[in-house]
Structure formats: structure tokens, C-alpha cells
Amino acid sequence: MITISDEPQKAVAYYRHSAEDKQENSVAIQREYVETFAKKHGIEIIAECIDDGLTGTNAKRQGFQDLLNQWVNNPDVKFDYVLVLDVSRFGRFKNPNEAGSYVFQCCANGRQVIYAKRGFPQKGQELTYHIVEAVERIQATAFITELSEKVWYGQAKITEQGYSAGGSAPYGLKRILLDEQKRYQQDLKHGQGKFLSNQRVTFAPGDKKEQRIVTNIFEMYTEHGFMTSEIAAYLNKNKVRSPSGNMCWSSSSVLNVIHNPKYAGATVFNRSSHKIYTDHSTTNSKAEWIVQYGAFQGIIDKTTFEKAQRIASLRATVNNKVTVIDQQVTTDLEDVASFMRGWVKWLLDNCIVIRQSQQPEQVHMWVRTRKPFMNSDWQAKTYDLRDTRTKYTETTHGLISDMNRRLSTLKTL
Secondary structure, eight states: OOOOOSSOEEEEEEEEEOTTSOGGGOHHHHHHHHHHHHHHTTEEEEEEEEEESOOSSSSOOHHHHHIIIIIITOTTSOOOEEEESSHHHHOOOSSHHHHHHHHHHHHHTTOEEEETTTOSOOTTOHHHHHHHHHHHHHHHHHHHHHHHHHHHHHHHHHHHTTSOOSOOOOTTEEEEEEOTTSOEEEEEOTTOOOSSTTOEEEEEEOOHHHHHHHHHHHHHHHTSOOOHHHHHHHHHHTTOOOTTSSSOOOHHHHHHHHTOGGGGTOEEEOSEEOOTTOSSOEEOOGGGOEEETTSSOOSSOHHHHHHHHHHHHHTOEETTEEOOOOSOOOSOHHHHHHHHHHHHHHHHHTTOEEEEOSSTTEEEEEEOOOOTTSOOOOEEEEEEOOSSOGGGHHHHHHHHHHHHHHTTTSOOO
16 A cells, blocks of 8 residues: 655546536536645645546546556556545446456556545555445445436426427427426527426427428328338438438438327437446337327327328338238228338339238238349238228229239239
8 A cells, every 4th residue: 555655746636527417526626625635635736637527337438548548557657646536436337346446456556546535544444444435336336326217217207297308309390498387488499408497398390391391291101102212202302401401311311200209299208228337229119118199289190190100010121121010900991001002112122912812801912022042932911901991992902903913023922
């Protein structure tokens, strides 16, 4: 252990402030406290390493890496201490032993980690000092885990109440600020948040041109049977600005519009999850979403949105392979008809043959993946159209017959 002597002591200070921290843990306040401690003990701070606005749940922080690589592990630099405000500023690692490993790395290179709020270990009390340090590491980990859970449940509750739990406004919508009585206060610009804790943020229809584009997308998709690629081509041809701000629409950007419940006036939360000790987000299933309809005025109605989702499920594709619905189709034949109209060209490109069954309430579909120079097995599926609205039966059967004529040149079973 390094002990204090009358010789001038040198140190490198490390400061970290993350988004979840309160103002009392700001870098400026940490610096003031550490500098006062250093002056009191006659220690010269020769450098600072700072991570401002970064989580302490991992070591992938520029300031922390600079501390280790440029200072702690650099034999050409002479200093005695690494000064940190407290254990939590050093990090809130998932495994508290990870923090201990970095402390040991410092000590092995002759640099002792000192927490300004605790001071130096007293002679003869070193064991107690390290036991308390280990307990504080566990508390630092428990704090961030508990905070994450509180934030999640708080955001879920806000969503259930019909307010925005965060995030920017999607294409065609805008964010607005409400007071505690749900009265309109002002529009919010990108990056701007609420000013008081009892204020709330929600959405409202935004730019009128963008609203028309959203409405047209849903109409083309649900009423006219356009594929998302065809809608994207139409928008690009007419030089319509996309949600990303350029003139390039894609199938995925159109599908993002179609799948977003906010356009039907719903607040949504938990579409994706970002665990505190991971570097990536995971997409959650729709069953895990928290959706509150009627939260604000949407651009389209709920009925249109739900119809679009039914059609999308019928058109489900993965990597140019057809995903055939295994369960019986009991959707309105109006949706089936729209789905089939949009698929005529796509079917030709993907080697799919649809034939009407001898039983008028059923449709047979044969599917294979499009792999040149490979033998592909055909998969046969039967769609049962019973329990649907009969007034669309004639129209749907006509579409099937028309598709059979157009597909007659293809290889069939």
C-alpha cells in the first residue's frame, strides 16, 4: 500500500457524470470537492480524465480508457494516486468484482485509488476500508438496477395515461407540451423537453403536407393493394421528402409508417428494450408493447390502422422468402382482396401459384423460395375463407381466377 509522506504527491483525477445523475454529481461539483481534498493533503493534480453524460455500467468510456492507458499503465509517467469523488463515480459495473479488477490494476502499477469522500485508509484499518469499499460497489450496482426498473415502470405508467414517455415525433406528427390540467402550452422543437415535472408531453398532427402523405400511404396500402416497394417508388418519383429528411423512401420506411400506432392516435411504449448492461437494443414482440389508443388526435382512424396490420400479416415476408400463414384466414374478404391485388406482380416474381379449390370457401396456395440453380420444394397451404363476409366472395374469387390466368405460364404442381 502507498503511504503518505512529506514528499510532494501527484495524482490524476477522474470525474464521471451520467444522464441519470442529479446535479450534485456534476463534473464541476466533483472537481471542486476533489481539488479541495487534494489541496488539504498537499497533492498536486497533474491531469484530469472526464466522462460527462456517460453511464458507468461498463468500461467503454473514453475518459476511463484514457485514465488506464495513458496514465495508470504508462511507466513513463510518475504519479501516486487516482482521485475519484466516490465509488459510484469509478463505475456501476454489473459485476462489482470488475470495478475491483481496475482498482487492482491501478495498485499493481503503483497508483492508489482514493475516494475523496472517504479519504485515506487509517493505519491498521485497511481491512475495514476494503470491506466497506466492496459493499459500496455492490450498492452502486444495486442503485442502477433499481433506478432502471423505476424508470421503466414510470414510463409505462405515463404511456398508459396517454402521454409520451420520450422520443421524437414520427413523420407527420409533432410534440406538444401540456400543463397539469392537460391544457395546451406550446409546440416542442426537436430536442426540447418539458420545463416542470408536472407538465406532460403528447403528440398532435403536424405538417399538413406530411399528414397527407401518411394518409395516402395507408390508402394505397389498404384500399388499392399497393406493395410497400411500389408506394416507396411512387413517393420517390414525386420527390416526396422521407422521414430521414432526404428524398429516398424504401420499403422499410413505408412499413415503419404502416406499423406505427401513433398515426392512429395511440401512445406506445416498450417497442424495444435496452438493457442497462448491454450496448444494443432488442425489438420486442407486439404482445409486449404498451399501447394506449385515444391518447391524442391521430392522422388516421383505428379501424384503418388495424386493417393495415391484417393486410401486413398476410403479406409477411422474410428475406425474399414467403412466410405462409399456418392458421385459417378468418379476416374480412375485403382485406384478403386488397392483399391479393397487391401481390399480383410480386407473385409473378416469386414463383407463387394460387388456384381456387373445388370447394368455393377455400383457396390453395403453392409456395417455393426463389433460388436459381437449386431444387426448391413447393409448400402447399390451404386458406379457409369461411366465417367471413359473403358479399366479397364473388370479388375475391374473380381475383383468384384472374391471377390463375396471369400465372398460367409458370410451372405448377
